Amino acid sequence: xxxxxxxxxxxxxxxxxxxxxxxxxxxxxxxxxxxxxxxxxxxxxxxxxxxxxxxxxxxxxxxxxxxxxxxxxxxxxxxxxxxxxxxxxxxxxxxxxxxxxxxxxxxxxxxxxxxxxxxxxxxxxxxxxxxxxxxxxxxxxxxxxxxxxxxxxxxxxxxxxxxxxxxxxxxxxxxxxxxxxxxxxxxxxxxxxxxxxxxxxxxxxxxxxxxxxxxxxxxxxxxxxxxxxxxxxxxxxxxxxxxxxxxxxxxxxxxxxxxxxxxxxxxxxxxxxxxxxxxxxxxxxxxxxxxxxxxxxxxxxxxxxxxxxxxxxxxxxxxxxxxxxxxxxxxxxxxxxxxxxxxxxxxxxxxxxxxxxxxxxxxxxxxxxxxxxxxxxxxxxxxxxxxxxxxxxxxxxxxxxxxxxxxxxxxxxxxxxxxxxxxxxxxxxxxxxxxxxxxxxxxxxxxxxxxxxxxxxxxxxxxxxxxxxxxxxxxxxxxxxxxxxxxxxxxxxxxxxxxxxxxxxxxxxxxxxxxxxxxxxxxxxxxx
Amino acid sequence: xxxxxxxxxxxxxxxxxxxxxxxxxxxxxxxxxxxxxxxxxxxxxxxxxxxxxxxxxxxxxxxxxxxxxxxxxxxxxxxxxxxxxxxxxxxxxxxxxxxxxxxxxxxxxxxxxxxxxxxxxxxxxxxxxxxxxxxxxxxxxxxxxxxxxxxxxxxxxxxxxxxxxxxxxxxxxxxxxxxxxxxxxxxxxxxxxxxxxxxxxxxxxxxxxxxxxxxxxxxxxxxxxxxxxxxxxxxxxxxxxxxxxxxxxxxxxxxxxxxxxxxxxxxxxxxxxxxxxxxxxxxxxxxxxxxxxxxxxxxxxxxxxxxxxxxxxxxxxxxxxxxxxxxxxxxxxxxxxxxxxxxxxxxxxxxxxxxxxxxxxxxxxxxxxx
Numbered sequence: 001x002x003x004x005x006x007x008x009x010x011x012x013x014x015x016x017x018x019x020x021x022x023x024x025x026x027x028x029x030x031x032x033x034x035x036x037x038x039x040x041x042x043x044x045x046x047x048x049x050x051x052x053x054x055x056x057x058x059x060x061x062x063x064x065x066x067x068x069x070x071x072x073x074x075x076x077x078x079x080x081x082x083x084x085x086x087x088x089x090x091x092x093x094x095x096x097x098x099x100x101x102x103x104x105x106x107x108x109x110x111x112x113x114x115x116x117x118x119x120x121x122x123x124x125x126x127x128x129x130x131x132x133x134x135x136x137x138x139x140x141x142x143x144x145x146x147x148x149x150x151x152x153x154x155x156x157x158x159x160x161x162x163x164x165x166x167x168x169x170x171x172x173x174x175x176x177x178x179x180x181x182x183x184x185x186x187x188x189x190x191x192x193x194x195x196x197x198x199x200x201x202x203x204x205x206x207x208x209x210x211x212x213x214x215x216x217x218x219x220x221x222x223x224x225x226x227x228x229x230x231x232x233x234x235x236x237x238x239x240x241x242x243x244x245x246x247x248x249x250x251x252x253x254x255x256x257x258x259x260x261x262x263x264x265x266x267x268x269x270x271x272x273x274x275x276x277x278x279x280x281x282x283x284x285x286x287x288x289x290x291x292x293x294x295x296x297x298x299x300x301x302x303x304x305x306x307x308x309x310x311x312x313x314x315x316x317x318x319x320x321x322x323x324x325x326x327x328x329x330x331x332x333x334x335x336x337x338x339x340x341x342x343x344x345x346x347x348x349x350x351x352x353x354x355x356x357x358x359x360x361x362x363x364x365x366x367x368x369x370x371x372x373x374x375x376x377x378x379x380x381x382x383x384x385x386x387x388x389x390x391x392x393x394x395x396x397x398x399x400x401x402x403x404x405x406x407x408x409x410x411x412x413x414x415x416x417x418x419x420x421x422x423x424x425x426x427x428x429x430x431x432x433x434x435x436x437x438x439x440x441x442x443x444x445x446x447x448x449x450x451x452x453x454x455x456x457x458x459x460x461x462x463x464x465x466x467x468x469x470x471x472x473x474x475x476x477x478x479x480x481x482x483x484x485x486x487x488x489x490x491x492x493x494x495x496x497x498x499x500x501x502x503x504x505x506x507x508x509x510x511x512x513x514x515x516x517x518x519x520x521x522x523x524x525x526x527x528x
Numbered sequence: 529x530x531x532x533x534x535x536x537x538x539x540x541x542x543x544x545x546x547x548x549x550x551x552x553x554x555x556x557x558x559x560x561x562x563x564x565x566x567x568x569x570x571x572x573x574x575x576x577x578x579x580x581x582x583x584x585x586x587x588x589x590x591x592x593x594x595x596x597x598x599x600x601x602x603x604x605x606x607x608x609x610x611x612x613x614x615x616x617x618x619x620x621x622x623x624x625x626x627x628x629x630x631x632x633x634x635x636x637x638x639x640x641x642x643x644x645x646x647x648x649x650x651x652x653x654x655x656x657x658x659x660x661x662x663x664x665x666x667x668x669x670x671x672x673x674x675x676x677x678x679x680x681x682x683x684x685x686x687x688x689x690x691x692x693x694x695x696x697x698x699x700x701x702x703x704x705x706x707x708x709x710x711x712x713x714x715x716x717x718x719x720x721x722x723x724x725x726x727x728x729x730x731x732x733x734x735x736x737x738x739x740x741x742x743x744x745x746x747x748x749x750x751x752x753x754x755x756x757x758x759x760x761x762x763x764x765x766x767x768x769x770x771x772x773x774x775x776x777x778x779x780x781x782x783x784x785x786x787x788x789x790x791x792x793x794x795x796x797x798x799x800x801x802x803x804x805x806x807x808x809x810x811x812x813x814x815x816x817x818x819x820x821x822x823x824x825x826x827x828x829x830x831x832x833x834x835x836x837x838x839x840x841x842x843x844x845x846x847x848x849x850x851x852x853x854x855x856x857x858x859x860x861x862x863x864x865x866x867x868x869x870x871x872x873x874x875x876x877x878x879x880x881x882x883x884x885x886x887x888x889x890x891x892x893x894x895x896x897x898x
Contacts, residue, residue: 325764346767355765363765366758368877376751378766386748393746412887419877420884 019082021046021178021209022067022098027076029062036062038234040076044178044226049200049210051220051241054230055253055452060213063230064180067211068100069093080178099176101167103183109156114138116155117170141172146202160310161192165199178209185219186478189310190513197223215253217246231255254453261460261485267302268488272337273472274299274322274441279331279341281317281496290329291317292496299441304463304473306487306504308480308512314496315476316358319445322474323355324348336440349378354434358445358476360423364430367419371411372400374418375433382437403432408458424455431459435466442466445476460486480509494518539876543868544819544830544861551860555853569849576843577836580722587726589835590828591733592791592806596813597831598740599653599785601822603671605744606757606777612660612675613785614810615682616653621789622686622705624649625801626695628793629706638711645712646790653786654779656682661778665771671778679810690803704802714794729791736784741824753777785810815862821869834858 020043027040037059044050054060066073069087078085080096087093090100107116114135123130123137138151147165155163164184171179181200185193200210200223214220220227220241227239229252237252274297281292292314299305309315320326322333324345333341340348349355355378357363365374376385376396384395400414407428411421418426427447434442444463448456463486467473477483483490483504490502492515500515556566576582596613603610610616627633628645636644660678663669690696696703716725744750756763756773763770788809793801816834820827841854 323765324767344767344769345764346769349767357765359761362759362761364762366755366762368758369755373751373755377755377762380748380751380755380766380768389748391746391748391751410888412884416884417877417880420881 020044020079021048021081022211023079023082024063024067025077025079027063027066027073027078029066029071029073036233037066037073040230040233040235042228042235044209044211046081046209047204047207048225049204049212049223051212051214051224051227052230053213053215053217053220053227053249053253055215058230058253059233060230061182062233064100064182064211064213067093068098068180094174094176097175097177098180099171099174099178100180101164101171101182101184103186105163105167105187107155107163107166109154111155112151113149113153113155113158113166113169114151116166117151117173121174138169138173141169145172145199145206147172147199159192160187161195164188164192164196168199168203176208178211179203180211180213182213183215184212185214185216187311189517190510191517193219217249220249221246229253250453261482264464266488267468267470269301269303269470271301271470272298273301273335274474275332275334276322277332277334279321279333280329281314281321281326282329290496292321295321295331295498297491297498299472299474301440301470301472302467303488304467304475304486306475306477306483306490307493307498308477308483308490308516309493310516311478313493313516315445315493317496318493319355319358319443319474319476322348322443323353346381350382352438352440354439354442356427356430356434356442356444356447358449360426360430365418365426368417370417371404371409371414371421371429372397374429375400375403375414377433379433379437399436403429403436407432407462422452424451427451428455428458431462435462440470440472442471442473443476444473446478447475448479448482449477480512484509484512492516535879536876539872540821540826543872544826544865546868547819547861547865548833550864551857554860555857558856559849559853564847564849568847569844569853572843572847572849573837573840573854576840580719581724582839584719584722584724584726586832586835586839587730588724588791588795589838590831591727591730592788592809593812593816593831593834594733594827595736595784595788595791596809597816597820597827598736598824599781599788600810600813600817601820601827602740602753602777602781602784604757604817604822606753606773607760608774608777608781609672610657610660610675610778610781610785611672611814612657612678612682612810613781613788613813614808615675615679616656616782616785617788617810618686618805618807619656619682620649620653620786621793621805622690622695622801623652624786624790625705625708625793628708628712629800631706633712634709641712642714642794645794646787649786649790650783651786653784654782657778657782657785658775661775664778665774690801702802702804704798704800706800708793708799713799716795725795727791727795729795732787732790736787737824737828740784744824749776788813815858818862819865833861 022042022044024040024042027037029037040063042052052060052063065071067078069090069092072086072088080098085096108119111119117138118134123133125133135151142148142151147169149158149162149165149169155166158166168179184196188196203210212220212224221244224241227241227244227249229236229239229249231253239249239252276295276297279292279295280290283289283291295318297305307315307318317326321328324343328341331341332339335348335351335353338351340351361367366377376391379385384392384399386392397414403409404411404414409421409425409428409432411425418429421429431447447463448459451459463473475483475487484507485504487504490504490507490512491498492500492502492512494516502512559566559569596617599613600610624645627648628641633641633644656678657675660671660674663674664671688694690703690705692698692703695705697706714728716727718725744754752763752768752773755766756768756770760770789805792806798804812834816827816830819830819833837854837858841851844851844853
């Protein structure tokens with residue numbers, strides 16, 4: 001239980017006669033070659049919200065999979081309500097009252113809410129599905145815990161917040177008394193988060209126990225009764241949410257001081273690098289609504305334009321349109337005054353567009369290729385990777401070595417496959433690659449998603465340095481702090497349109513959140 | 529990462545060698561169950577190679593199989609399944625035989641005649657494969673379906689064209705394209721004690737293999753081909769036009785397929801395309817490419833193995849074992865090797881992830897965990 005930063009306010013759970021709802025002692029889980037969890041100790045009091053915080057990759061999910069019976073620990077014991085248990089499958093965990101709400105919803109869109117909830121544990125009467133009983137029980141659960149959702153509605157018309165309530169109901173329906181919520185706020189806008197927290201407080205008041213996994217510290221401090229911090233696979237301490245600060249928590253998570261997304265003095269110039277005017281992109285359904293309409297924006301040299309938005313509002317399509325992956329139906333795209341709207345992706349890249357795609361494993365890398373082959377990817381027609389139609393393997397390898405050193409990619413060599421690197425190091429390789437060959441424009445889609453704090457700081461620093469020498473950056477992120485901290489200007493994308501301009505120096509996350517859902521009117525917005 | 533190269537080769541060889549051993553095991557059990565002696569059977573197969581004729585025949589066959597495997601492998605490299613190599617090479621062989629046997633060729637120098645023949649074969653093969661490519665990029669038709677159908681169409685087309693009314697001549701009972709006259713064929717190498725010569729077509733296979741290896745590892749095109757095969761989404765984001773790659777890979781695959789019939793046509797004693805022309809090599813090529821993992825050197829070994837098994841099959845009949853035993857062996861090899869390769873692939877990834885974690889941990893103990 002060591003910590004580089006002094007753990008603030010170490011509160012041990014108060015000794016009580018009531019057994020802990022969940023008590024994990026000395027849990028160790030190994031995967032080939034790495035220890036994912038070692039000597040984890042957590043005590044969760046009944047009727048509380050217990051937050052488990054830690055960086056991405058710290059081992060939170062591994063631990064929760066252990067608790068939910070998805071795999072077995074090599075060492076340690078799990079006690080539920082004082083009795084030692086061991087699970088071979090999630091079914092056994094459910095049987096003792098442990099339920100899990102996954103980060104990614106597992107709902108069938110074309111079924112109704114109640115159908116989704118009973119799926120797999122359908123109540124029957126006389127061999128037939130007892131619809132009335134099912135719906136009655138669901139409505140009763142909803143009333144009791146304040147989880148309001150129309151049990152007859154089709155899931156596909158529900159918004160994200162409502163879907164999450166369905167997921168929670170699904171778990172409650174199966175009799176869970178202990179709920180594990182894996183990053184439940186990752187997909188929610190601020191207003192929906194407040195709503196969720198209201199629900200969680202009701203659940204708590206009803207005597208349920210909630211284990212809340214997150215790395216968003218504001219949220220953790222506002223909802224949790226106890227906090228346990230995990231770092232590098234082990235529990236490094238507990239904290240009292242009433243007295244601990246974000247910074248103290250974050251430093252416990254990281255084990256050292258923490259990076260801040262911020263820009264220094266403005267480097268914005270008058271020179272327009274990217275100009276979009278009236279750009280529209282047709283939907284994939286013939287005759288359907290445009291996925292992007294009337295997009296106009298300009299990014300200057302030395303400027304970062306941030307785009308906020310709830311996922312699925314056209315960000316991916318905008319990136320694809322600029323990169324030439326998806327054809328535009330109308331409007332123009334100009335790069336440094338030159339029309340590139342109808343060039344191939346390859347030609348656009350050659351004219352100086354760097355691209356950090358949102359899904360690094362699917363779009364950014366060839367996982368089974370070596371690091372130097374991945375260095376060539378996207379730059380296969382240019383020096384140093386190629387000379388004419390021939391690859392220049394020696395030069396590509398040398399340049400990969402340069403990227404590994406300059407961008408601090410932690411790897412034993414450039415011959416290993418990209419798959420063997422951690423997420424943060426994969427991303428640093430991509431950032432290094434896309435900053436090569438002096439781009440004039442960088443499209444950065446979620447550049448620090450799922451990377452550790454060290455890599456995040458490094459990537460931000462490289463963005464700042466590139467901006468200082470005149471790079472124009474289009475930054476798309478779901479992390480509002482990153483957007484506010486790293487942008488010179490902000491805009492919001494909503495249902496395929498850019499709505500409003502914001503000054504990152506004055507805007508708050510709440511204001512952005514409201515704009516992202518269409519002035520907070522989420523229910524109308526998402527159903528329509 | 530010391531010894532990683534050695535390990536890579538070892539791991540690469542583990543699956544095919546394991547599959548071969550496994551197939552020997554299965555066939556041994558089969559032989560015992562049917563009252564034969566495995567030692568006698570395998571002994572007879574081995575002793576077939578005491579004759580020079582069988583060795584030369586095996587080498588010639590290896591070259592043909594290898595060409596077919598390369599044709600398949602070009603598609604496989606980017607997850608295109610060109611099942612149509614069979615139809616492509618048969619149609620190409622017939623059309624080029626017609627051109628090579630045409631009267632006007634007699635006046636041309638030998639070098640030019642052979643060059644034209646090869647060119648026609650490649651163009652015909654590429655065009656036939658191009659039909660499938662076009663269907664795929666314009667209408668999204670799966671190349672698996674279209675190439676299988678094109679195989680059937682090629683069979684009928686050949687039957688239609690190979691009549692005296694069309695392109696063939698009737699000689700006695702045998703119907704074939706006009707015989708290629710002297711100078712239209714490539715020389716062969718005669719060896720003492722063998723009626724079968726060594727085909728110069730073997731060198732054609734060597735040249736194709738070298739070009740295949742170089743294109744894959746040294747050119748932008750080869751890189752794009754592999755990148756598309758390993759991750760289409762990453763290829764698109766990297767500016768590789770997948771449609772262009774589909775068309776060029778199919779055309780190249782078809783062009784190489786066109787060469788499959790050339791050793792037989794340009795070296796064989798028949799010197800024409802007839803109904804006796806070898807069939808089914810396109811399908812054998814799929815198995816060989818699988819076994820050789822599309823690797824330019826790996827496929828040499830698998831083609832050699834296949835040809836050797838085929839050549840020794842007749843010897844089995846000498847000891848009263850049906851020659852179809854060889855077919856069973858080949859089937860077991862392919863089935864088990866596909867499974868084994870997937871195991872080895874996963875094991876290799878796990879192994880490497882562990883090595884990297886270890887190497888980094890040794891450098892910086894703080895990063896030992898995930």
